[in-house]
Amino acid sequence: MDWTLEVVILPVSDIDRAIEFYRDKVGFHLDHNTQTEQMHVVQLTPQGSGCSIVFGNLPSQNEMAPGSMRGLQLVVSDAQAARAELVGRGVEAGEIMVIDPRDGGTFFGFSDPDGNSWAVQELKVRAEKPLIPVEARGRFGADM
Template sequence: MDMKLELVPLPVTDVDRSIAFYRDQLGFSLDHDVQPGNGMRVVQLTPPGSACSIGFGTGWGSGTAPGSVRDLHLVVDSVEEARQLVLARGVEISEISDMGGVKYAFFADPDGNTWEFQEIPAHFR
């Protein structure tokens, strides 16, 4: 039986601000922004090349506190290139850390949910 992780819910305080961050600063595709009724709003965005999306909105979710999701990994071919891209778009991001050949750069969304760009050399795969 296949089990595919396709959506990671993120707790956020301001849906429009979060859309702007993920779409405009990180370059995620805005897949859905719908308001089915009763005050509910569902937003889904997908990182370039990913099979897994993030989702947030109003009127749904687990009630987890905004900023409580930690250490989501975006695996990239080059941490340096990814870092420079988002830095140019105004994202505050750490310097690159080399952890024995695996490289990381760390950043957070406007609510404090944390992310990492991760570069894994071919010989580690």
């Protein structure tokens, strides 16, 4: 039986500011922004990912302090291009570090406005072999 990690709760202090950051600056796809009188829940997914981030104002989403998530990891096929894209959109990204010259040993990082931190790892193999094939992406098989 497969057990897939599909959602990570991200603690944020301002839902609208977090939407703007992750959608407009980082480039995540806004899957839904559901608001009722009782709650506000948002889900965003990085391009090509099977795992999304969710934040909102439900009690379970407010158990962690905003900015307390550390070291969430994204993987890209080209760290320099990914960093340039983020910086071009106004994200303060750290310098690229080569910890190991083999594929998978190159990283940089960034944080959201609350201080939740992300590591971005370069795996060049993802350019030819994406983790999720393009035709299988999206909630219903459509590319995000």
